[in-house]
Amino acid sequence: MKLIPPIRSLARACCLVCLLVPATVAAQQKVEVTNAWARATVPGQKVGGVYMDVRSPASARLVAASSPAAATAEIHHMRLENGVMKMSAVAGVDLPPGQTVKLAPGGYHVMLIDLKKPLATGDAVPVILTIEDDKKTRQTLEIKAEVRDVMGGKPAH
Numbered sequence: 203m204k205l206i207p208p209i210r211s212l213a214r215a216c217c218l219v220c221l222l223v224p225a226t227v228a229a230q231q232k233v234e235v236t237n238a239w240a241r242a243t244v245p246g247q248k249v250g251g252v253y254m255d256v257r258s259p260a261s262a263r264l265v266a267a268s269s270p271a272a273a274t275a276e277i278h279h280m281r282l283e284n285g286v287m288k289m290s291a292v293a294g295v296d297l298p299p300g301q302t303v304k305l306a307p308g309g310y311h312v313m314l315i316d317l318k319k320p321l322a323t324g325d326a327v328p329v330i331l332t333i334e335d336d337k338k339t340r341q342t343l344e345i346k347a348e349v350r351d352v353m354g355g356k357p358a359h
């Protein structure tokens with residue numbers, strides 16, 4: 203009789219491992235970032251927007267960003283409110299499983315604040331994204347955003 207509890211707990215531990223394995227595998231599946239770009243800035247401009255398409259295989263959330271090109275980076279959302287475009291910092295962007303979430307002008311973006319130098323067309327700006335899964339496990343992902351000149355409506359070259 204004395205053997206039963208340990209065996210039972212062993213079985214339980216085993217079950218727990220079995221349950222945990224698929225979750226771990228899912229967490230390790232790569233979050234894909236494509237079409238990452240940043241808007242070119244003019245000298246003296248201290249902030250710059252970074253845009254991209256993000257696709258996570260499992261339910262996750264983009265919770266933070268940073269970049270060596272700027273003192274800080276925030277996740278922002280732009281929306282039209284009473285005819286005025288308003289920009290505000292948000293805690294994160296939900297990444298529903300298998301869906302491509304677009305960070306694009308007029309919506310979500312990563313805002314680089316206190317740029318160390320202007321973002322010049324053709325540069326590649328490193329941006330480190332922090333992605334959190336449903337279990338609150340965080341992973342970082344470094345991307346390179348290609349700087350594009352979209353201010354004048356046509357490419358610089």
Ligand SMILES: [Cu+2]
Nearest residue numbers: 278289311313
């Ligand atoms: Cu912004």
